[in-house]
Ligand SMILES: NC(=O)C1=CN([C@@H]2O[C@H](COP(=O)(O)OP(=O)(O)OC[C@H]3O[C@@H](n4cnc5c(N)ncnc54)[C@H](OP(=O)(O)O)[C@@H]3O)[C@@H](O)[C@H]2O)C=CC1
C-alpha cells in the first residue's frame with residue numbers, strides 16, 4: 001500500500017469463527033492499512049459484540065434473530081449499528097467495502113456470498129460449501145457482475161499463486177494436498193469406533209468443528225476438488241489429490257513442459273488469509289518462516305478410497321454438471337452434525353451421503369440455475385439425510 005493511502009475497508013461474514021478470528025488477527029496488526037465495516041456471526045452475540053468493539057466495526061449482525069436482544073444490549077451506547085436475521089447478513093454482505101471475507105461455514109454462506117457477487121464485491125472466499133453447492137451459478141454471477149473472487153482455502157491459494165494466468169492452455173494438471181486427517185493410519189475397525197473428540201483432533205490445522213470432521217473423512221478434499229473445478233474453470237480430469245501429512249506443500253500445477261510449480265508454507269491459515277487481504281501485494285506476517293532443513297522430510301502418498309469413501313463420493317459428484325454436489329454437500333452437513341451429536345457413528349457419515357446421492361439419482365437430480373434451485377435441492381437433501389439418520393427411510397424408499 002503506498003504511504004498516505006486511505007485504509008481499506010473490510011467486512012467479515014463469520015467473524016467469530018476460526019477464519020474470522022485469524023483475519024481479525026491480521027487486521028489488528030495492520031491498523032493503518034485496514035478498517036472494519038461489518039462483522040457477522042450466527043448466534044454468538046457476546047463474542048461478536050466484543051470483536052465489534054475491539055475492531056471499531058460500524059455494523060454487527062447475528063443471523064439468528066433470537067440473539068438480537070443480547071447483541072443490542074452488549075453494544076448499547078457504542079454507536080455500532082446492530083441487526084439480526086438472514087436478510088440482515090445479506091445486507092451486511094453487500095455494504096460497499098474494499099474486500100469482503102466470506103467465512104460462514106456451510107451452505108448458509110451461499111445466499112449472502114452470492115449477493116456480494118451480484119454487488120460486484122472483491123470476495124475473499126473461505127466458504128467452500130458455497131462453491132460446492134452452487135459453483136457454476138456463483139462463478140457465472142461473479143463474472144457477470146465483475147466481482148473478484150480470491151481464494152482463501154490454503155490449497156486454492158496455492159494453486160492461485162502457481163497458475164500462470166497468461167498460459168491456461170499449458171496447464172496439464174492441478175494437484176491439491178491432503179494432510180490425511182487424524183485417521184490417516186487408522187484401520188476401518190478403528191474408525192468405526194472413532195468418537196467426535198478423536199475426529200476433532202486434527203494433526204496439523206486448528207479449525208472449526210465442521211471442517212475438522214470433513215478432514216477426518218477426507219470429504220474436505222472432495223469438497224476442495226469441486227471448489228477448484230469452479231474457481232479455476234478446470235475439467236475434472238485435470239484435478240487430483242495427494243496425501244502429504246506434513247502439510248507444507250499446499251498444492252501444485254504441472255505444466256505441458258513438465259515443470260511443476262508448487263506453493264509451500266508452514267500450515268497457518270494466516271498466510272493464505274494475508275495473501276487474499278493484500279493481493280496483488282504481499283502483507284508481512286508475524287509467524288515463523290518455513291525452514292526446510294528443520295522439517296527434514298516431505299512425504300507423499302495416494303489417498304485410500306476404500307478407507308475414505310467420502311472422497312470417492314465427492315469425486316463422482318465432481319464430474320457431474322447437475323445438482324449432485326448440492327445434494328452431497330447438504331447431506332454431508334446433516335451427517336456431520338449428527339456425528340458431532342453422537343447420533344451416528346463416524347463411518348455413517350459417508351453412508352448417509354451415499355444414500356442421499358443415490359436417492360437423488362433415482363428421483364432425477366435437477367440442475368442448479370438459480371439460488372432458489374440450490375436452496376430447494378439443499379433442503380430436499382437435508383430432509384432425506386435426516387430421514388436416513390432417524391431410520392425413517394430405507395434406501396429402497
Ligand atoms: N478453519 C480453517 O482453517 C479453514 C476453513 N475453511 C472454510 O472456511 C469456512 C469457515 O470455517 P471455520 O472458520 O473453520 O468455521 P467456524 O465454525 O470456526 O466458524 C463459522 C462462522 O460462521 C458463523 N455461522 C455459522 N452458521 C451460520 C449461519 N447459519 N448463518 C450465518 N453465520 C453462521 C459462525 O457464527 P457463530 O460463532 O455465532 O456460530 C462463525 O462465525 C468453512 O466453509 C470452512 O470450510 C477453509 C479453509 C481453512
Ligand SMILES: CC(=O)[C@@H](O)[C@H](O)COP(=O)(O)O
Pocket residue numbers: 153154155177178179180181205211214215216220221269
Ligand atoms: C487449512 C485448510 O485449507 C484446510 O482445508 C485443510 O486443508 C484441512 O486439512 P486436510 O488437508 O486434512 O483436509
Ligand SMILES: [Mn+2]
Pocket residue numbers: 153154155224
Ligand atoms: Mn483446505
